[in-house]
Amino acid sequence: MLDRSDVTAQPLREDGRLPLVVRPVRDDLEAGPFLRANRAAIDHLLLQHGAILFRGFSIDSVERFEVVIQALTNEALAYEYRSTPREKLGGATYTASEYPAMHTIPMHCENAYQRDWPTKLLFACARAPRTGGQTPLADMVAVMSRISPDCFDSFRTKGVAYLRNYHDGLDLSWRNVFQTESREEVGAICRRLEIDFEWVDDGERLRTRQLAQGVARHHALDQTIFFNQAHLFHVTSLGRETADALIETFGLEDLPRHACFGDGSEIPSAQLAEIRAAFEAEKVHFDWQQGDVLLVDNMQVAHGREPFTGDRLILASLCDAYSKCR
Structure with a gap:
């Protein structure tokens, strides 16, 4: 005490x-x-x-x-x-x-899109x-109480695959993401973190795909936690209009970011809406x-950020x- x-x-x-x-x-x-x-x-x-x-x-x-x-x-x-x-x-x-400052950062558990966190x-x-x-x-136990058993079980059994394409001028560059100028070092990091990667467009652009957990066991509690960032990485996190424009421009395979189930199947929009609503309902400010x-x-608590003014x-x-x- x-x-x-x-x-x-x-x-x-x-x-x-x-x-x-x-x-x-x-x-x-x-x-x-x-x-x-x-x-x-x-x-x-x-x-x-x-x-x-x-x-x-x-x-x-x-x-x-x-x-x-x-x-x-x-x-x-x-x-x-x-x-x-x-x-x-x-x-x-x-x-x-x-x-x-004008943007909201959605609720999430840090690095839940990785196999390290x-x-x-x-x-x-x-x-x-x-x-x-x-x-x-947001208390993740309370968040999970708002997620239907079918939705939770889909993420538990299938996991989540995160797809990233590093287009010039869109989102973070691969140099920023991996903190290196070396393509060889990018490969070494990807192999260590179990990230599939390839250089596409005649070697000009990096594409990565990582299969990660949908749920995870808490390191100190006898409890399984809903633990992923599918609702952030999924293209619809940008809003329907922007998502439609990106899909029309790039197609699903070349989107700057996207998430699907680990077996490659698309995550139903109703489940994504359910997850986002659960996080929103449990916010504590x-x-x-x-x-x-x-x-x-x-793992017990998600966080986000609200828009702001000032320094x-x-x-x-x-x-x-x-x-x-x-």
Whole structure:
């Protein structure tokens, strides 16, 4: 248990379990020593609540955030085989996904499109937005309760195949995704991560396909979690009009991103709508305050991002890997 002479701890909402909000009760409480001394209790609370918001510890710089990362995790992950634009700021610290401020980032579990993923996520608010910009959370058990057994079973038995085509000027380039200028290194990374790849159009364009899980067993709980990003990668995540235009231009095989079941069959639109509605219904919001740190169990809890105004800067770190490729 946390020492209540140091902090208070209670859920953000009386009717919910996440996030648990931990606040210092005295001004001289230093984050690093406190977190290191209470690591076991914090890990236990994370399994109970799924997410913990540390508020009032003034973690608003890369240097202070690195202290928190080292105190609360065993291993920081490099962000490879990227899905979103990020900047590395030093050590284990990246910016959170840098999509334009007017866009919503849909709810997801980090790297669930891969066979490698972090079990812990850490975020820190270096600069709070003027409006919006929340990082909504969703309890995956509650999300799964809204997904029909037929839909869940389809993903459990078939898995998900993620297709990516790296067209010039569309989405992320292969150089960004794989963080290299070398085609040979791309091949080595793909083989290590069990990603099928080929260079098409006379070797000018990279195409990748990875078969990954539809559901996964939680690393510490006796529980199977709906764990994939099919609803993000599927072309319809861009809206029907944009999806139709991309399909007309490229066809399904050459889309910049797409997802289907692992056996190659298309995911029914009704199931995708069901999944998106389940995530939307379970969103829990809080407004970022400068210096906040959010610790997330990446399998129990999904996250996203709301549109914002102002100069928002959220730091991020992906930690403590689970891998099916090691």
